[in-house]
Amino acid sequence: MELEEHLQEDERTCSSSSIDNLPNEILVDILSHLPIKSLINCKCVCKSFLSIISQDPEFRFLHLSKPASPELIVCTPRTDKMILVDSIANRAHELDLVFNEPFAMTVLNSTRGLLCLQPYCYSGPHCVFNPFTLEFTLIPDSVKGIKEYSVLSYGFGYCPISDKYKVLKIIKLWNLNGNNPPLLTTEIYTLGTPSWRRVEDAPMVVYNDYVPTFLNGSLHWMINEVGITIYNSYGYMISFDLNNEKYGQVALPPPLDIGRDRKHMKMVTLGVFEGWLSVFVLNSNKRLDVWAMKEYGVRESWVREIVVDTSLFFLSHRSFPVNYVNDGEDVLFFNADYGIFTYKLFERKIVNCIKFTGWRPNDDYEAKALIHVPILLSLNELVVGAQVHRLTGR
Known part of the structure; x- marks a missing residue:
């Protein structure tokens, strides 16, 4: 036993x-x-x-x-309900949350046991939340006194060197009084500090991902080639190191090299699979290729880790492979349209489907799933100086 x-x-x-x-x-x-x-x-x-x-x-x-097993959290459009998925036991249970108004929130991402939540309809403060302890801390507004701006990206991550959680915001400032082009500024908020800081300006590129992918102390975005804004136009990836607070560039896998014919690619998304920075490529021939960077930052380490026959199911934009199960013989999948299932790699079939119950996401309000590693520490222990609140109920 x-x-x-x-x-x-x-x-x-x-x-x-x-x-x-x-x-x-x-x-x-x-x-x-x-x-x-x-x-x-x-x-x-x-x-x-x-x-x-x-x-x-x-x-x-x-x-x-100690090494912790990641879990899957499935969120409804508003975080009054989360589904915690136990892939090993093949079951799921719901966690009801009660945020007092105006805290109707949607989940952005997960980092080292904490979730970053954004106000529904973008009105009100963001917050960082520990679903295990039900504690949260509010993030102050960064833009004051500026009327013409738009937020292009909002990221959340953890810097292991400084042992600090940080929030990043890329803001587009419009110049209404002259002919100068708009400016992309980068602001950083370190949890537990009183205010935001402006760091180096963001690259003038098209950001496909409002929420960047966090891994290895850095945030990552897929970037369009200049002047192109369609799904199969990805040319490279940029990163932001939360330690030195500098931008960098990361190579994409070979199928996405600049100059390659990518008309057969229906959808390309960035994520993390089994702890590797990964790119998920859905091809027009109903095949999903999962490319994994086995050694972070090394271009030559990209490998096609798995190939999935998608003729058995519809794969929407927020769907992705979660992790290996059954000693690597199968893959757990999250499908934003209807649930979670296990895909058998060798037999090419779906088993153990866990369907969403009580609510069905659709259109822009589909479910969102996050890989989450729970943490036992309280927010006061994790973030020194933070003003911590607690939910009143589940």
Whole structure:
């Protein structure tokens, strides 16, 4: 049996001499290897487990240092409901959230246990939210006294070198009093600080992704070739390093090299698959190619990791492969139109479909899914100086 099954089998085992006599450091080490969902169950077993998990700060940081399995969070158009997907157990359950007005939010992305939420209809403050502790902190507005501007991109990430969470905003400032072209400025907000900072200006390019992809301490965008704005026009990728706060460029996989014929590509999206920076290419012959950069920043490390026959299902813009399951023989897929399913790579068929219930996303209001690694620490521990609030209900 699994360790957590033993812990839940009989609550009386915790009061037995075998458990009571275990040194505290051994209990801490054992519990630190459990996933967060198992720790929630262990808190209800006995007082010693509850004390370690809820009150021992050393335990929480030890648990953070252990490798964590990513989870899938599926969000409704407004975050009054989230679906937590357990791909190993092949089940999902809903988490109801209660944000007091005006906090009707939509989820942008996930970084190191925290979600960045944007006000629905873009009116009001953004916030950063821990769905495990139900704590959130508000992000102040960066643009004051400027009437003519538009936000082109909004990113959220974590800098492991400085141990800081940062928010990035690319703003297009319109020059209404002269003939100068508009200016793209970059502003950075470090959680726990009082205000935004302006850093180097953003490249004057067409940003296809409002929310950039975060990986390896950097944010990433797919960029159109100059003067072209259609799906199959991607020419390169730019990045923003959250440590040195500088822009850079990342090579795309070979099929997307500038000058290549890409008329057969119906859709190209950027994401993360199994911890690799990845590009998902949907071809007109109903085939999805998943390209993965096995060594970050090395152009030659791009490989076509998997090929999926999409004649079995419709793949919309926000759909993507989540991760390998069953020892790499199958792939878990999120489909924004109707649910989550497992695709068998060798047999080329769909099994174990989990359909959305109670709501059906459509048009611009389709569901959004995020790869999320939960974190046990409170926001006060993660972000020094932040003003932390807590949801009043689920």
